[in-house]
Amino acid sequence: MMNDIKARGSSEPLAPPSRNVLGYLLRLGGLAIVDAFAVWFLYVLLRDGVWPIAIPVALIVILVNIVNLNERLAAMRWQIPAVSIILLIVVFPIAFTIYSSFTNYRSGHILSKQQVINQLEGRLYLPEGGPTFAWAAYRNPDGEFGLWLVDEAGNKFWALPDAPIEEAGAVSEDIGPVDDDGYPTRVGEYRRLTGGDLFRSLEALNGVRFGEGDEAVQIRNTRQAATLQPRYQYDPERDAIIDQLEGTVYFGNEERGYFISEEGQNLLPGYQVMIGTRNYERLFTSPAFRGPFIRIFLWTIAFALLSVVTTFALGLLLAMAFNDPLLPGRKLIRSLLIIPYTLPGIIGVLIWRGMLNPFVGVLATTSQSIFGWFPPFLTDPFWVKVGILLVNLWLGYPYMMLISSGALQSIPEDIYDAAAVDGANAWQRFWNITLPLLLVSVGPLLIASFVFNFNNFTVIFGYNEGRPPIAGSPTPAGHSDILISYTYRIAFEGGRGSDYAYAAAVTVVIFAIVAILTLIQFRFTRQWEEVSESV
Amino acid sequence: MKPQKTWLAILLLLFASFALMACAGGADNAGETPAEEIEEEPATAPTVEEEPVEEMTEEPVEEPTEEMTEEATEEEEATEEADDGAVVRDPEADLVIWADETRAPVLQGVADMFEEEFGVVVAVQQVDFGEIRNQVGIAGPAGEGPDIFVGAHDWLGELVANGTVAEMDLTGIEDQFEPSALEAFTYNGILYGMPYATENIAFFCNPDIVETMPATWDDVLALSEELAPQGITGWTIETNDPYHWFPQITAFGGYVFGVTEEGYDATDVGLDSEGAIAAAEWLGQMVEAGFVQPGMDRNTRLALYNNGDLACFNGGPWDLPDLRDAGTPYMVGPFPAGTAGPGEPFLGVQGFMISPFSEDPLLAQAFLTDFVATEDVMFQLYEAGGRPPAFLPALERVEDEDLQAFAEVGANARPMPAIPEMSAVWSAWGNAQELIIGGELEPAEAMMEAAQQIRDAISAANE
Numbered sequence: 001m002m003n004d005i006k007a008r009g010s011s012e013p014l015a016p017p018s019r020n021v022l023g024y025l026l027r028l029g030g031l032a033i034v035d036a037f038a039v040w041f042l043y044v045l046l047r048d049g050v051w052p053i054a055i056p057v058a059l060i061v062i063l064v065n066i067v068n069l070n071e072r073l074a075a076m077r078w079q080i081p082a083v084s085i086i087l088l089i090v091v092f093p094i095a096f097t098i099y100s101s102f103t104n105y106r107s108g109h110i111l112s113k114q115q116v117i118n119q120l121e122g123r124l125y126l127p128e129g130g131p132t133f134a135w136a137a138y139r140n141p142d143g144e145f146g147l148w149l150v151d152e153a154g155n156k157f158w159a160l161p162d163a164p165i166e167e168a169g170a171v172s173e174d175i176g177p178v179d180d181d182g183y184p185t186r187v188g189e190y191r192r193l194t195g196g197d198l199f200r201s202l203e204a205l206n207g208v209r210f211g212e213g214d215e216a217v218q219i220r221n222t223r224q225a226a227t228l229q230p231r232y233q234y235d236p237e238r239d240a241i242i243d244q245l246e247g248t249v250y251f252g253n254e255e256r257g258y259f260i261s262e263e264g265q266n267l268l269p270g271y272q273v274m275i276g277t278r279n280y281e282r283l284f285t286s287p288a289f290r291g292p293f294i295r296i297f298l299w300t301i302a303f304a305l306l307s308v309v310t311t312f313a314l315g316l317l318l319a320m321a322f323n324d325p326l327l328p329g330r331k332l333i334r335s336l337l338i339i340p341y342t343l344p345g346i347i348g349v350l351i352w353r354g355m356l357n358p359f360v361g362v363l364a365t366t367s368q369s370i371f372g373w374f375p376p377f378l379t380d381p382f383w384v385k386v387g388i389l390l391v392n393l394w395l396g397y398p399y400m401m402l403i404s405s406g407a408l409q410s411i412p413e414d415i416y417d418a419a420a421v422d423g424a425n426a427w428q429r430f431w432n433i434t435l436p437l438l439l440v441s442v443g444p445l446l447i448a449s450f451v452f453n454f455n456n457f458t459v460i461f462g463y464n465e466g467r468p469p470i471a472g473s474p475t476p477a478g479h480s481d482i483l484i485s486y487t488y489r490i491a492f493e494g495g496r497g498s499d500y501a502y503a504a505a506v507t508v509v510i511f512a513i514v515a516i517l518t519l520i521q522f523r524f525t526r527q528w529e530e531v532s533e534s535v
Numbered sequence: 536m537k538p539q540k541t542w543l544a545i546l547l548l549l550f551a552s553f554a555l556m557a558c559a560g561g562a563d564n565a566g567e568t569p570a571e572e573i574e575e576e577p578a579t580a581p582t583v584e585e586e587p588v589e590e591m592t593e594e595p596v597e598e599p600t601e602e603m604t605e606e607a608t609e610e611e612e613a614t615e616e617a618d619d620g621a622v623v624r625d626p627e628a629d630l631v632i633w634a635d636e637t638r639a640p641v642l643q644g645v646a647d648m649f650e651e652e653f654g655v656v657v658a659v660q661q662v663d664f665g666e667i668r669n670q671v672g673i674a675g676p677a678g679e680g681p682d683i684f685v686g687a688h689d690w691l692g693e694l695v696a697n698g699t700v701a702e703m704d705l706t707g708i709e710d711q712f713e714p715s716a717l718e719a720f721t722y723n724g725i726l727y728g729m730p731y732a733t734e735n736i737a738f739f740c741n742p743d744i745v746e747t748m749p750a751t752w753d754d755v756l757a758l759s760e761e762l763a764p765q766g767i768t769g770w771t772i773e774t775n776d777p778y779h780w781f782p783q784i785t786a787f788g789g790y791v792f793g794v795t796e797e798g799y800d801a802t803d804v805g806l807d808s809e810g811a812i813a814a815a816e817w818l819g820q821m822v823e824a825g826f827v828q829p830g831m832d833r834n835t836r837l838a839l840y841n842n843g844d845l846a847c848f849n850g851g852p853w854d855l856p857d858l859r860d861a862g863t864p865y866m867v868g869p870f871p872a873g874t875a876g877p878g879e880p881f882l883g884v885q886g887f888m889i890s891p892f893s894e895d896p897l898l899a900q901a902f903l904t905d906f907v908a909t910e911d912v913m914f915q916l917y918e919a920g921g922r923p924p925a926f927l928p929a930l931e932r933v934e935d936e937d938l939q940a941f942a943e944v945g946a947n948a949r950p951m952p953a954i955p956e957m958s959a960v961w962s963a964w965g966n967a968q969e970l971i972i973g974g975e976l977e978p979a980e981a982m983m984e985a986a987q988q989i990r991d992a993i994s995a996a997n998e
Contacts, residue, residue, distance in 0.1 A: 107955060108696035110672050119698050119891050196653030203895035221704045222901045269698030358830040360838045379829040379973055469966035471976045475988055476962040493962040496955040496996040497693045
């Protein structure tokens with residue numbers, strides 16, 4: 001198809017594929033269904049104001065349409081589902097994280113501005129000295145409501161929406177007999193609502209103003225109705241919220257995400273705004289960055305690197321040991337060795353944590369009774385790191401064993417034979433043949449393992465929550481914290497609850513660090529590839 | 536010919552789209568004109584999840600209880616559909632309640648009664664207690680949140696700042712609640728919750744090891760010295776758990792945030808006050824003598840106590856079941872005194888709150904005030920949760936002596952600060968405790984460092 005198009009050249013318009021009208025119609029039908037759902041989905045998204053999701057969805061839909069309707073792009077038709085999925089599942093979360101890092105999305109700034117205005121405008125207050133009433137609700141056959149009110153002095157009133165409240169004696173309609181609660185069973189065509197009828201009507205009764213102007217009465221709860229007034233009003237021209245009770249004016253502040261009075265008082269709740277690079281500025285100027293950051297960064301690299309090296313070394317050793325077909329029972333032993341891989345990581349970590357517990361742990365108490373000493377694996381800054389590496393080794397070696405076993409099989413025997421003829425000893429054969437050839441195939445997996453461990457929150461937090469704490473640090477930080485667990489700390493144990501936007505900013509920075517480290521490592525693997533080519 | 540054909544196709548597609556929108560539109564518009572649609576069937580909400588709640592791992596749907604099996608209610612059918620692990624609002628329900636595993640079965644019973652009597656469908660969804668706090672902030676604004684949720688009073692600062700909790704109106708029944716519990720649920724002068732239980736820790740001792748409870752913290756130190764030769768620890772504490780450490784700090788006059796007439800003052804951090812440092816130094820003595828060692832957590836502490844290796848500890852009502860199951864004898868009483876009087880623990884209050892995104896807040900209020908705030912239901916909640924009720928008629932029915940002892944200690948308890956700045960406190964304070972117990976820092980130094988960390992975090996967040 002591609003060649004076809006190229007051969008025809010771009011200036012010559014394509015003939016419609018008349019040989020396959022049915023296929024064309026089917027495709028059009030399928031596209032129509034996709035589009036219909038997409039437009040509906042977009043409608044829902046836009047109605048809720050979720051722009052960051054609506055825009056990429058719209059772009060993808062346009063792309064899908066162009067590709068499917070333009071004959072020149074026919075070759076791309078089979079790519080487009082994959083491309084769409086990549087855009088939605090990979091690119092979008094990254095874009096959304098970057099977007100979030102430029103907002104103030106955190107505790108206190110969860111809602112959109114419109115949601116905040118709606119919520120504030122819904123708040124009511126009872127003016128001082130405003131009357132309160134006991135009430136009963138009524139409904140006529142048209143579904144309109146009426147309210148029978150009894151004030152504190154026992155005076156009775158009849159109120160309808162947007163009509164003056166009448167004293168019960170002045171009501172022209174005939175009033176039914178009084179029921180056990182002391183309320184008339186009906187007023188004209190209006191019948192009293194009780195039990196389930198009343199409870200099911202509460203949603204419709206909510207916010208209905210019975211009466212006119214300032215006298216209007218609203219239901220407050222099942223026992224009381226009162227002349228409630230809206231507490232806040234939004235003035236779009238000044239972009240301000242006016243407090244009707246206090247008279248204070250709060251102006252919208254797009255920098256801080258609050259309505260703020262002239263005295264500097266914030267009106268809660270706050271809303272989401274774009275704050276530019278402030279999260280990044282805060283990261284690079286905060287004591288959190290100056291203080292333990294370098295130390296944590298170095299430990300993160302050491303942890304990731306040592307985890308890869310130790311797991312790979314042990315995995316390879318075991319793989320080579322069990323690669324020998326003469327070894328009896330190797331299948332069974334190999335199966336048993338894989339068990340740690342089949343356990344969920346966090347379970348393994350917690351089991352180890354229990355066994356290492358200095359007071360009641362099996363390993364600790366046994367070692368105490370035999371040697372009188374046990375490394376403080378959970379409390380000492382140095383031994384905690386050793387403990388984490390050991391647990392991670394236990395968790396990670398089966399994977400390395402599996403991939404090494406496979407890769408070992410692929411190294412041709414004749415190279416070893418040739419080496420033996422040349423008089424190479426076992427170490428030389430391993431160092432000059434096995435390892436370089438192995439690294440060619442497992443090198444990318446080792447990098448993947450490094451990146452995985454770089455962000456291995458589960459092991460760090462499950463083992464000891466990054467503890468013990470670092471003394472003298474300007475922000476809370478632990479000796480075994482890695483970057484990602486430290487991010488968790490500063491984002492979610494910070495000054496005022498959860499700071500998602502700040503976490504996003506730190507994540508973007510970590511992403512950049514990991515990307516750079518990975519690029520450097522790929523350089524190294526390229527060297528290994530050259531080795532393999534020269535063999 | 537080609538361009539025309541493309542345009543025709545696009546036109547066709549647009550037409551199809553609008554046709555579909557028109558169909559869906561009927562349901563979407565329901566919210567705009569509520570008054571006209573009361574009598575209609577509940578409009579089916581769109582099945583598209585605009586914001587999937589991914590973090591929710593807890594199975595949200597309460598298993599139908601045995602009493603329910605007789606009649607297959609609409610609600611059961613509705614709940615069975617939502618078993619994909621995410622908390623999705625049940626579109627059939629008039630009211631949705633989020634409650635933790637302890638409270639959910641009790642509320643389910645009330646919900647069934649409510650439905651039977653009034654035909655109002657109440658769905659009780661089980662959500663992990665700690666998750667509720669985060670999820671009301673995520674699911675609420677997206678329209679998937681509950682009408683009523685269970686929570687603790689110290690969430691209020693954050694919830695109010697987020698705009699994810701609505702005012703509560705208990706007019707007429709306020710006098711049936713413990714005043715301190717209502718006060719705890721009042722933030723900036725506004726009531727936000729209906730309390731059902733209070734909780735605080737107290738001092739536990741093993742009567743087989745000590746005859747009378749130590750009256751002062753110096754007695755605790757003396758007791759530890761006395762028991763050490765027998766291999767028994769006199770008193771110990773979790774290594775990184777400031778909540779349990781607090782009563783010892785207050786006994787020496789320490790505090791977390793200063794109190795003004797308007798409530799807690801976030802600019803007055805008291806962890807490096809004279810009293811707090813004196814308390815830390817007492818703990819430092821215990822560490823130096825080897826009585827308090829690092830690596831302690833709740834399970835370890837319970838294991839030591841149940842083995843008879845520990846005489847006293849600071850513990851809560853949640854420790855009672857473990858001790859009773861193990862059959863270890865215990866006595867519960869007030870905390871030993873320091874230079875500033877007896878230790879005062881934090882008071883925590885649990886209650887029901889209403890979401891500001893509720894479509895039917897009056898019904899939510901009515902359900903709480905008319906059906907949950909009754910002696911029977913409140914007593915059932917007490918039996919399920921094992922905390923002293925905050926509802927006075929139910930509290931009067933409690934006969935458990937241990938809980939009465941807890942309630943007595945709680946009479947002096949200080950409400951845990953509900954201001955959002957509290958989130959900066961826990962980790963810094965806990966680290967100070969761990970540094971003292973680990974012997975890494977001098978007690979005074981550790982406390983001053985923690986206080987400084989807290990001040991920095993608060994000022995950074997307020998920038």
